Each structure stands twice: as structure tokens, then as C-alpha cells.
Amino acid sequence: MAIQVGDLREYLEWLDAQGLLARVDEPLSPILEIPHLLRRVMYAKGPAVLFENVKGYPGWRVAGNVFPSIEAFTRVLGVEKLEDVGMRLTESLASVPPVGLREKIRRLREVKELATYLPRRVRRAGFKENVVEEAPLDSIPAFKTWPLDGGRYITLGLVVTRDPAAGITNMGVYRVMIKDSRRAVVHWQIHKRGARAYREAVEKGDGLPVAVVIGSDPATMFTGVAPVPYPLDKLLFAGILRGRGLEVAELDNGLLVPANAEIVLEGRVKPVLDEEGPFGDHWGFYDKPREKYPVLEVDRVYYRRDPVYVGTVVGLPPLEDAVIGKAVERIFLPIMSAVFPEIVDVSFPVYGVFQGLMIVSIKKRYPGHGKKVMMGLWGVGQTSLTKMIIVVDHFINPHDFNQVIWAVTSFADPGRDVVVLENTHTDSLDPASREHGVGGKLGIDATVKMEEEAGREPPLIVSPDPEVENRIAGVMEKLGLRGEDPWEKVVKGYLDTIQAWSRVRGSYTPSQD
Known part of the structure; x- marks a missing residue:
């Protein structure tokens, strides 16, 4: 239309x-x-x-x-x-x-x-x-x-x-x-x-x-x-x-x-x-x-x-530029996904004033994939000015900051998954930068780590017994309580991801590459 x-x-x-x-x-x-x-x-x-x-x-x-x-x-x-x-x-x-x-x-x-x-x-x-x-x-x-x-x-x-x-x-x-x-x-x-x-x-x-x-x-x-x-x-x-x-x-x-x-x-x-x-x-x-x-x-x-x-006027957020920035986020998501097909969704939090923080969810396929996306985004277009990037898995909602915090604290090891770049190009308006247009960047790979990255298998996430879940759902309905499990999609996405990795690892040999 x-x-x-x-x-x-x-x-x-x-x-x-x-x-x-x-x-x-x-x-x-x-x-x-x-x-x-x-x-x-x-x-x-x-x-x-x-x-x-x-x-x-x-x-x-x-x-x-x-x-x-x-x-x-x-x-x-x-x-x-x-x-x-x-x-x-x-x-x-x-x-x-x-x-x-x-x-x-x-x-x-x-x-x-x-x-x-x-x-x-x-x-x-x-x-x-x-x-x-x-x-x-x-x-x-x-x-x-x-x-x-x-x-x-x-x-x-x-x-x-x-x-x-x-x-x-x-x-x-x-x-x-x-x-x-x-x-x-x-x-x-x-x-x-x-x-x-x-x-x-x-x-x-x-x-x-x-x-x-x-x-x-x-x-x-x-x-x-x-x-x-x-x-x-x-x-x-x-x-x-x-x-x-x-x-x-x-x-x-x-x-x-x-x-x-x-x-x-x-x-x-x-x-x-x-x-x-x-x-x-x-x-x-x-x-x-x-x-x-x-x-x-x-x-x-x-x-x-x-x-x-x-x-228009600008200043401490959120002002009109918050609406404009969120519109940019939504319109350019398909374009970003065309350049990086692994990208599922992105969020530029309003209080991060858009150039300050980006959260991106990806469909992870291989070890180091999170850092690859991070570096790629820092190398193209407007996202090259983004000061901080957090990468999460596709089953984490990047617009739900509580889920993002859980992913960062659960899957990111500071000594392994934090990337700090110094003396690189940054937003010239950044009040924290040491020099005009020159500053640092921070990346956090908060994706679930594969065995090749962590040195061990991913931890087993808690999940309910299906039969018990169905039975208790009926009791909840009788009580007039219809609240959904807020972690259902995350747990399912986590389990599906681990199983998919297992299937791929079992069928892969170097001669097939």
C-alpha cells in the first residue's frame, strides 16, 4: 500500500x-x-x-x-x-x-x-x-x-x-x-x-x-x-x-x-x-x-x-528521536538480515540513545558465530558507530531486557566472551570518548557456547515433565488462572538448539566440508 x-x-x-x-x-x-x-x-x-x-x-x-x-x-x-x-x-x-x-x-x-x-x-x-x-x-x-x-x-x-x-x-x-x-x-x-x-x-x-x-x-x-x-x-x-x-x-x-x-x-x-x-x-x-x-x-x-x-528537539531521552530510532530499527531489520542472514531480530534500547547499545539475536550455527556477527556489524554502515553490542541466541527476545540480562549472566564468561576494542572510530557526539570521533567499543557474546568454545557440553536446562504440565494446566484453569510460563519459549528454543547442534555434529566430518 x-x-x-x-x-x-x-x-x-x-x-x-x-x-x-x-x-x-x-x-x-x-x-x-x-x-x-x-x-x-x-x-x-x-x-x-x-x-x-x-x-x-x-x-x-x-x-x-x-x-x-x-x-x-x-x-x-x-x-x-x-x-x-x-x-x-x-x-x-x-x-x-x-x-x-x-x-x-x-x-x-x-x-x-x-x-x-x-x-x-x-x-x-x-x-x-x-x-x-x-x-x-x-x-x-x-x-x-x-x-x-x-x-x-x-x-x-x-x-x-x-x-x-x-x-x-x-x-x-x-x-x-x-x-x-x-x-x-x-x-x-x-x-x-x-x-x-x-x-x-x-x-x-x-x-x-x-x-x-x-x-x-x-x-x-x-x-x-x-x-x-x-x-x-x-x-x-x-x-x-x-x-x-x-x-x-x-x-x-x-x-x-x-x-x-x-x-x-x-x-x-x-x-x-x-x-x-x-x-x-x-x-x-x-x-x-x-x-x-x-x-x-x-x-x-x-x-x-x-x-x-x-x-524537533533533542536532549535526555526519551524524546521524538526515540520514535524515529525505533522506526529505523524495524524498517532496516530486513535489510540487516539480508546482509547477515543469521540475524533474527535487533533492538536499539531507547535509553542507549541508539548509537550507544545494540542487542542482536542470531540463529547460531558454529563456534565463534556470535563474535563474527559482532565484528561484521562494526564494519558496515551506521552500526559501525555503535559503542556496545550484545549478541544473544534467537530464542532470547532482544526487546526484553530481563531475558537479555539472564542470557548475559548465564552464557557470557568475562574472560572469554567480552571483546574490547580501543582507538577505533566512534560517534563524534559520544560524551565518554577520549578524543573526537575516536574511542572504544565493547562486545558481549551472550550466546550459548558450543563444546568447542566452552570445553564442555552446554548445561542442561530445567524443564517440566510434559504429562505433569498438562495435568497442572487443567488445575490452573479451574482456579481461573491463565498465566503462561514466561520461560516456555526460551526453554524450548534452548533445547531445540542443543539438539540441532548435536545432529549436525554427528553427521559432519572434515571430508564433507
Whole structure:
């Protein structure tokens, strides 16, 4: 199914119809006041908020907490579960090569379906209704979230760039600090796709055309934060997420941007750096000493009539980024499983602020398999920044922290199953790292150990007598107690795993390898 709304305004109307939008008439400023109210609403697990009286910006409205819950995001995408979106991509890329006529016809249908996700260029775009070229950055109600922030920030803008070599379009949510009426600083960390395009442009001695898109349909806004693997074009990924292709319009600097945008900043990043920060980030601390990032020279700002600015706030969890992070977790699970077929499920705990801790369950097949997955995840994409990874067996629910603690304390020996890496690449926002972007990693292999790993057979887990279990179940029913055994699935999974290993070991010889 396709997304149910076409742009931000339709999305806000949809949220309103679902009872998920609060309107605020009280005059509030984007400097500290609006961000503070949004933060309180997010902590209360409240609805999206539309501010209709913005101090200093007559005629403007501000929307926040536009991703109020996983359930709302799932419904507006028109899917039963978010994993279905990831499956759209993996099924298209991992199909069996067609051999017979019937398979070739089926494959043609799949290719045609993938083509429906491609972006479509249009001549007219609503955001071009108004253009500001004189002091363009003064015209937008960007937030100052925390008292010691270095200035106003665009916090949910899609920074659009195009790879100078490959022509691939990227849309990334990087915080943008407004320095004055025309200049801003783009905080794209060195591993980000935007920074990659910038480096290629600088190597050629050129500036890099940049656009910042503020406000679009929810799928397109989400695309900006999604860790889409390079070289997949983000405009195509937005179409996959939407269930239909994204309409795009061309700017004077040659970039294609979503035609349904509320606000678009157009400019160019040159090889000039300026200080950025401080900024109270998602770890809940102000960033370490200010660093220098590329300067964006803004030529003009476009915006729709009666514009709606969209912003988010970050700080101590859980805020809106918790919803966004969990959506990333679910959508990208099928993609991670395509790269690592042994992965069954993953969890990025909210209070681990997503880059801090990952719990992954796997279908273990051989000795050392847990560490293999751990190292593999540290070597690819966004998970390369994850500070701590815990690997558990498939019968452990990674979203149930009590089960995870049991697995760690039952199956992990500190001298054998703990991996510590030093002086490796890490999240530059990590408040614990010794140097900027350089720190340590911790891995815990909490899978059941095979005989080759432990030097002995796995311990025998306790399990009830089946006949007694059936008889007592009847007594429980008479008592009106229907509570299930919380360990039933874990015990069964453990026993099945040990038996499977035993069968494989009995049939395996080196000559069969």
C-alpha cells in the first residue's frame, strides 16, 4: 500500500483526524519556549503540536513532535508493520534470477513495480510561491533549544546534496546552525553521505550545491534520518517508503528537491569552515569543545503561502528521536538480515540513545558465530558507530531486557566472551570518548557456547515433565488462572538448539566440508 498523505499539511490534517494533533494559540517564541513545550509533550508521550501564534514570525506556523508514535507512523505509511517497508527493497534486490518463461514474466512485473518508486520531475512546486533573497535566514523560525546552545538551529531539515562523481542524490538530517542572515554551518560528521559529496567536490576544487528542505510528507522526512546504504539514491528510497514515486522540482543550483516541501533553502557549500556549537544533543549533554564544519552560503529561501516550519528537539531521552530510532530499527531489520542472514531480530534500547547499545539475536550455527556477527556489524554502515553490542541466541527476545540480562549472566564468561576494542572510530557526539570521533567499543557474546568454545557440553536446562504440565494446566484453569510460563519459549528454543547442534555434529566430518 502507498502512503496516505501527499505533503506536510495533509499529514497534519490526518493527525488531527486521528486525535493526534494539539493546537496552541498562546504566543510562544522559537527561542527556548516552543522547544521547551515540545520537550514536555514528548516526555508525556503526547500528540503532534501545531503552534499557530509564533512570536516574531507573523503568518508562520510551527509544527513539532510530528512523529508522535510508532503506531501512527505505521498507519500513515499504509502498512501492517514497518518491516514490510524494508521487505519492499530486499525482495526487489534479492530475487532468484529468472530461468523459465514464467519466472521471467514474474521478474518483469517486479521490475515494473520497482519503477513505480522512481522520482518524477514536475515543473511547478508550491514552495516557489514566495522567495526571499534579502537576509534569507532571518525569515524562518528556527529553534534555539537549550540556554547554552550557540545559536538557532534547523533541526529537522533535509540537507540535499548530489554526489559529484556518481550523481547520487542524498537527503540527510544534519543539524544546521544559523550564523547570520545568510550563512549557516552544516554539522555533517565525516562518515555521513553529505560529507562524502563535500570531500569529492573539494578535491575537484569546486563548491557543492546544497538545499535544505523543511517540511514534507512523513515518509520523505523520515528518509533524511534513515541510514540508507550507499549507493542507493535517497530519492528512490523515499519512493519505496512512500509506496509511490516522489515528485521533485529542480532548483537554480541544479538540485532536485521534493516538490511538496514547505520551505527550501538554496545555496552552496564552499571549502570554508567555521565554528559550530555548542549544542545540547541527543545524549543529553552539550557537545565537547566547538569544532569547525563547512559553511553554507544561502542564496534564497522559498516557502509556501502560510508556511509551516517543522522542527524537533533533542536532549535526555526519551524524546521524538526515540520514535524515529525505533522506526529505523524495524524498517532496516530486513535489510540487516539480508546482509547477515543469521540475524533474527535487533533492538536499539531507547535509553542507549541508539548509537550507544545494540542487542542482536542470531540463529547460531558454529563456534565463534556470535563474535563474527559482532565484528561484521562494526564494519558496515551506521552500526559501525555503535559503542556496545550484545549478541544473544534467537530464542532470547532482544526487546526484553530481563531475558537479555539472564542470557548475559548465564552464557557470557568475562574472560572469554567480552571483546574490547580501543582507538577505533566512534560517534563524534559520544560524551565518554577520549578524543573526537575516536574511542572504544565493547562486545558481549551472550550466546550459548558450543563444546568447542566452552570445553564442555552446554548445561542442561530445567524443564517440566510434559504429562505433569498438562495435568497442572487443567488445575490452573479451574482456579481461573491463565498465566503462561514466561520461560516456555526460551526453554524450548534452548533445547531445540542443543539438539540441532548435536545432529549436525554427528553427521559432519572434515571430508564433507
